[in-house]
Amino acid sequence: MKIIRAALLASSVVLLPHGAQAQQMDAEVLHWWTSGGESAAVKVFADEFNNEGGNWIDTAIAGGQAARNAGVNRIVGGNPPTVMQFNTGGQFVELVSNGLLRDLESVAGENDWRSVLPAALADAASRDGKFYAVPVNIHGQNWLFTNLKVLADAGVEQPQSFAELIAAGPKLREAGVIPLGHGGQNWQDNILFDAVLLEEGGPGLMKAIYGDVDTEAARGAEFRKAAEVFAQLRALVDEGSPGRNWNEATNMVLTGKAAAQVMGDWAKGEFIAAGLTAGTDYGCTIMPGGYMMGGDVFVFPKVDDAAAAAAQDKMAALMLSPGVQVAFNEKKGSVPARLDVDVSSMDACAQAGMEALQNAEAQVPSNNFYSPDLVGSVRDVITEYWNSPAMTPDDFVENFVSAMESAY
Amino acid sequence: MSSVTDAAPVPPARKRRRLPYAAAIALAPTTLIVLVVYVGCMLWTVRLSFTSSRLLPKLDWVGFSQYERLVSSSRFLVSVENIAIFGVLYIAGCLVLGFLMAVFIDQKVRNEAVFRTIFLYPYSMSFVVTGLVWQWIFNPTLGLQNAVHKLGFGWFKFDWVVDRNMVVYAIVLAAIWQGAGLVMAILLAGLRGIDEDLWKAARVDGIPPWRMYLSVILPLLGPMIVTAVVLLATGVARLYDLVVAMSGGGPGIASEVPAKFVMDHLFERANIGLATSAATLMLITVAIILAPWMYARYIRDGGRR
Numbered sequence: 235m236k237i238i239r240a241a242l243l244a245s246s247v248v249l250l251p252h253g254a255q256a257q258q259m260d261a262e263v264l265h266w267w268t269s270g271g272e273s274a275a276v277k278v279f280a281d282e283f284n285n286e287g288g289n290w291i292d293t294a295i296a297g298g299q300a301a302r303n304a305g306v307n308r309i310v311g312g313n314p315p316t317v318m319q320f321n322t323g324g325q326f327v328e329l330v331s332n333g334l335l336r337d338l339e340s341v342a343g344e345n346d347w348r349s350v351l352p353a354a355l356a357d358a359a360s361r362d363g364k365f366y367a368v369p370v371n372i373h374g375q376n377w378l379f380t381n382l383k384v385l386a387d388a389g390v391e392q393p394q395s396f397a398e399l400i401a402a403g404p405k406l407r408e409a410g411v412i413p414l415g416h417g418g419q420n421w422q423d424n425i426l427f428d429a430v431l432l433e434e435g436g437p438g439l440m441k442a443i444y445g446d447v448d449t450e451a452a453r454g455a456e457f458r459k460a461a462e463v464f465a466q467l468r469a470l471v472d473e474g475s476p477g478r479n480w481n482e483a484t485n486m487v488l489t490g491k492a493a494a495q496v497m498g499d500w501a502k503g504e505f506i507a508a509g510l511t512a513g514t515d516y517g518c519t520i521m522p523g524g525y526m527m528g529g530d531v532f533v534f535p536k537v538d539d540a541a542a543a544a545a546q547d548k549m550a551a552l553m554l555s556p557g558v559q560v561a562f563n564e565k566k567g568s569v570p571a572r573l574d575v576d577v578s579s580m581d582a583c584a585q586a587g588m589e590a591l592q593n594a595e596a597q598v599p600s601n602n603f604y605s606p607d608l609v610g611s612v613r614d615v616i617t618e619y620w621n622s623p624a625m626t627p628d629d630f631v632e633n634f635v636s637a638m639e640s641a642y
Numbered sequence: 643m644s645s646v647t648d649a650a651p652v653p654p655a656r657k658r659r660r661l662p663y664a665a666a667i668a669l670a671p672t673t674l675i676v677l678v679v680y681v682g683c684m685l686w687t688v689r690l691s692f693t694s695s696r697l698l699p700k701l702d703w704v705g706f707s708q709y710e711r712l713v714s715s716s717r718f719l720v721s722v723e724n725i726a727i728f729g730v731l732y733i734a735g736c737l738v739l740g741f742l743m744a745v746f747i748d749q750k751v752r753n754e755a756v757f758r759t760i761f762l763y764p765y766s767m768s769f770v771v772t773g774l775v776w777q778w779i780f781n782p783t784l785g786l787q788n789a790v791h792k793l794g795f796g797w798f799k800f801d802w803v804v805d806r807n808m809v810v811y812a813i814v815l816a817a818i819w820q821g822a823g824l825v826m827a828i829l830l831a832g833l834r835g836i837d838e839d840l841w842k843a844a845r846v847d848g849i850p851p852w853r854m855y856l857s858v859i860l861p862l863l864g865p866m867i868v869t870a871v872v873l874l875a876t877g878v879a880r881l882y883d884l885v886v887a888m889s890g891g892g893p894g895i896a897s898e899v900p901a902k903f904v905m906d907h908l909f910e911r912a913n914i915g916l917a918t919s920a921a922t923l924m925l926i927t928v929a930i931i932l933a934p935w936m937y938a939r940y941i942r943d944g945g946r947r
Contacts, residue, residue, distance in 0.1 A: 303909050310698060325912070328697040418804075419890050474783030476804040476893035607696065610911035614717045614895055621806060621894030633716070640711045642694075 259288035261545040263532075264308075265319040266301035268294050271503040275565035279549075282558050288545060291316075309334050314535030316542055317549055322358050322369055322529040323602035329533070330361045336534045336543070338365040341550045350554075350572040352527070352597045359531055367531035368553050371568035374587050375498040375600045376429035376526040379484070379505070380517040384411050384493045392517045396430055396463050399494065403470050406493045414470035415492030417478040420617035424609075426496050427464050427616045428601060432523035434460040437598040440526075443612075444604040449635045457634075461619070461627040468623060476621065488516065496521070498528065502567040502583060511581075518583040524598035525590045529568060611641040684925065691919035697912040708919035718920060721898040724810050728817070728899070729878040735818040736874055737867065740825025745855060747826070748833045758830070762823040769820070773887025776816035777803055806896040809889050813897060817884055821877060825870045832866035833859070879928055900924050 780803035
């Protein structure tokens with residue numbers, strides 16, 4: 235329905251005679267936030283923009299990949315949306331290097347983005363020292379969500395590490411629950427592996443693998459240990475896991491079929507929708523090693539007319555203003571991209587995330603920040619390993635290294 | 643005689659000049675579309691496969707390095723193996739099942755229209771719907787296995803979609819379920835076109851019906867079978883949505899197919915070079931399979947028919 239409405243809205247805009255009725259501050263925003271919680275979140279931006287005299291034209295396309303394809307095609311084809319969403323990281327690098335995006339230095343300088351954003355996030359949003367994107371949120375990707383009642387019934391404490399989770403496995407099985415509710419799709423296998431990797435090797439190993447593409451690091455002892463721990467996790471999942479969507483796995487946790495899930499904090503939306511409260515009904519732990527940051531950014535394609543550029547400037551400043559950040563992220567389930575805002579109104583998990591982020595060493599970029607080609611190649615290897623119990627950690631390391639070598 | 647032969651070529655020559663002139667205008671848009679959109683895009687794809695293009699096309703030259711990476715990628719090799727298994731089983735399965743269903747309906751069964759609708763119905767569904775339905779049926783915690791377990795038969799196993807070794811066959815099964823109805827419709831039309839006298843003759847000679855179908859009817863259905871095979875074969879080459887909906891290529895990489903490899907690399911992984919090289923290999927494979935048939939049909943007969 236949202237799509238239809240967006241389409242109608244878009245077509246009505248086309249049909250309206252331009253010029254006479256066109257407002258000075260039209261901004262067509264292309265994004266992929268179509269689910270209930272997501273569209274409530276994006277509405278915060280839209281309302282704020284409209285209140286300030288703008289005219290938000292919503293182009294919502296379901297599915298991140300579909301939306302990015304449509305947007306990139308339009309930008310390359312010379313008919314760009316005014317504002318467009320990407321994930322934080324490497325997805326829009328080539329648009330910058332081809333000179334298709336506006337740099338946001340003036341807005342960034344005015345609002346002092348560099349001092350309020352985590353350094354890694356500011357780096358991911360800029361190229362050659364200039365901002366090209368507005369990070370709007372931080373999604374932690376290495377959360378362990380648990381059903382506290384299930385844990386209590388089985389006599390298990392909230393696990394604080396993968397070792398504790400693995401140790402709790404037999405007890406949970408005895409109690410008749412699946413220890414780890416896992417959705418066996420390749421990106422979810424990847425999130426689980428990265429969480430293990432971060433615990434075993436810390437932020438340094440994450441960066442060496444994904445950032446520096448250092449094959450020596452992949453042959454090292456820490457990486458091998460991560461491969462072994464990852465393999466032990468197979469015993470915790472159920473046979474129906476392959477192909478399962480992340481929200482179905484979350485549903486298993488919140489209905490008590492499974493005890494825990496390793497997932498990004500977008501899973502919180504499901505707990506909230508089910509009427510559960512953080513800390514009393516469900517537990518959330520950031521797995522050791524740091525806070526693995528992903529998230530969303532908005533970019534601003536180059537436009538010819540000055541009115542559109544003014545709308546872009548207004549939008550960029552508005553998206554990162556403190557009040558809007560809190561209101562938006564409460565709805566979205568993520569934490570604000572800027573670290574200087576008051577989050578006391580947000581839930582216990584968000585506050586824990588925000589607290590972790592205050593420590594600069596804990597700000598770990600997730601694999602989203604790196605080359606999509608590299609991440610895709612190693613993801614194939616990770617998911618193959620996860621699904622092939624016969625594959626040894628040594629085989630896995632070799633396949634992983636060759637995937638690193640072939641990708642760029 | 644000689645004046646006749648001398649004069650004869652003139653009218654056809656004039657005629658030949660005038661006919662293409664009128665036809666050319668009518669055909670120009672089509673020709674243009676075929677040349678620019680189909681052939682042009684094909685050449686463009688082949689060209690890009692020799693570049694290091696990532697998110698955006700770029701026209702450098704890196705030789706065969708994308709192809710080298712392609713053939714060393716275990717995912718692509720698994721994809722090729724899967725599409726071969728799928729292609730053979732899917733086409734064969736649809737033909738056999740479709741033929742049997744057509745023969746069944748051709749027995750002048752009562753309520754023929756009902757059966758025809760039931761058999762053809764799956765074909766009206768999108769692959770995404772088919773994939774999701776069969777995913778649920780095969781899923782051990784949701785589907786048939788779970789239902790039978792609840793009846794008390796704990797030994798029962800029906801979990802192909804999460805079994806690395808069986809997932810391809812699960813996809814084949816779902817695809818046959820969907821495609822067989824189309825074959826039935828085509829072959830039923832063929833069966834209805836067969837002369838009643840043939841059957842009368844067979845009855846007089848005391849030939850059993852199965853023998854009649856195998857030795858007489860099937861050969862007569864030749865053109866229909868070719869049509870069905872061509873339609874099914876296009877379905878094989880573009881197999882994508884069924885896999886995405888049913889298994890997502892998993893478990894692991896066990897049910898990956900070439901079209902999905904192309905799509906994933908083209909967009910999500912921002913590697914146009916690798917994606918187009920895989921697409922080029924698919925094109926070459928299709929061409930190799932089609933070439934003997936094209937040769938027989940268009941070239942050996944001197945362009946006739």
